Amino acid sequence: MIFFKQIRKIVFGLFLILLNIAVHAQKYEINSIQISGNEKTKEQIILRKIPFSAGDSLSINYLENEIINIKQRLELLGLFNFVDISYSTNNQNNIDLNIELIERWYLWIYPILEVGDLNFDTYISNKKFDRINYGLSLEKHNFQGKNQLIKIKLRLGFKEQYSLSYFNEASNINPKLGYFVGTDFFRMKESIIASKNFEPVYYSKNEENPYIFRHINAYTGLSYKLNLSTRIKSKFAYNQYSSNIEYEGFGDNNFRFFELSGKFENDKRTNKYFPVSGHLLSFEIAKLGLIKYTNYYSVNQLILDLNFDFYQKLGQKFFYSTQSNFVYHYNSEEHTNFWLYRSIGYNNYLRGLDNLIINTEAHALARNSIRYNIFERKRSEVKLTGLKQFDVFYFTIYANAFCDIAFTKPHGLIMGAGAGIDLVTYYDRTLSFYYAYNNLNQNFNIFVQYKSPFIKYY
Structure with a gap:
């Protein structure tokens, strides 16, 4: 019995791993890119630093890695004191990307x-x-x-x-x-x-x-x-x-x-x-x-x-x-x-x-x-x-x-x-x-x- 319990745990663990991989590899569509805090900065300056746009399909893995890169690129502009990026998903496999900025004094x-x-x-x-x-x-x-x-x-x-x-x-x-x-x-x-x-x-x-x-x-x-x-x-x-x-x-x-x-x-x-x-x-x-x-x-x-x-x-x-x-x-x-x-x-x-x-x-x-x-x-x-x-x-x-x-x-x-x-x-x-x-x-x-x-x- 102990042997079968261990087998079930291993199988269940492998199932969770495969499920996580499948979720992260699954393609999601960018529904919107919401930018806030850019009171002076034109939106196009920010969007140039993002390698995708609304309507593109991508995986969660790619998105999470790219969020780190986008944050670095926006910080390198020297226009913002703080850059925060988050995202949310829904049942329709859509992603809403949120970028919150605090601008510098110019x-x-x-x-x-x-x-x-x-x-x-x-x-x-x-x-x-x-x-x-x-x-x-x-x-x-x-x-x-x-x-x-x-x-x-x-x-x-x-x-x-x-x-x-x-x-x-x-x-x-x-x-x-x-x-x-x-x-x-x-x-x-x-x-x-x-x-x-x-x-x-x-x-x-x-x-x-x-x-x-x-x-x-x-x-x-x-x-x-x-x-x-x-x-x-x-x-x-x-x-x-x-x-x-x-x-x-x-x-x-x-x-x-x-x-x-x-x-x-x-x-x-x-x-x-x-x-x-x-x-x-x-x-x-x-x-x-x-x-x-x-x-x-x-x-x-x-x-x-x-x-x-x-x-x-x-x-x-x-x-x-x-x-x-x-x-x-x-x-x-x-x-x-x-x-x-x-x-x-x-x-x-x-x-x-x-x-x-x-x-x-x-x-x-x-x-x-x-x-x-x-x-x-x-x-x-x-x-x-x-x-x-x-x-x-x-x-x-x-x-x-x-x-x-x-x-x-x-x-x-x-x-x-x-x-x-x-x-x-x-x-x-x-x-x-x-x-x-x-x-x-x-x-x-x-x-x-x-x-x-x-x-x-x-």
């Missing part, structure tokens, strides 16, 4: 007050407290509800910048085709013009016209969406540099060039600014110098730039990430101007070497991190402003350990390692504190990095 007019040095640590250690940038920035996100962006910046102080740009992810002619256009003017009275023992060298002049550096940049470009996560892009730009610098080895003060570049990009990250899973693959070829000038130094440079970022959840609390970058410069001229290097430093730094600038002919680097989620508040509401764009927020704290490595030509192996804390909150703001060591000056230091979203058209 018009930002804010004062600029920032350090002009490489970062906060160099600002404190250099004790040049007049290296401050200040001004005003206007950003209109989601212009016309079509995920278009207009930016106007007026920045004075240490590094002056006057800029205007426009970006449209999907044109009216073809929703797969996007485009961007913009111009920048920079000028400085004091600037980094070289690196000595990897330390930045600052240069200034006490003259009637104190500006030693000017840069005009005008650009336009196109992007074409191959699928929901893959784009190809192209950019055409004009650059004009003029400076008044007398420093050994600096090279020509005045030069201009046209630039043409192409880029392939596959982005499957959960978030553009602080992802915890997914990957980003991009490859760029850039040609600097399309025309030879008789009265100016002729730039003739080829740049290959490959990036692969990988993010993986290791468990309920642990996360692993590696951000890798390979850059190769080919220059037919004897000298590469300091401004034209894609250096290790600035925004492409190794932790522990935040204050250094390393110009290379070629480099391959990897930033490796293991993070532990100490605290996470997925959604909280505080009724301060009466606006859900600000009153509903999230907050996460991670502890991290890292080891960043670069192989460079001609400097060899470079490494930074340490541990720290990352604080991440809504509107993709990140504040990081870490204690790190590097093998160049063999020092331990405390570093502070604050990052706000920087939207890249290209």
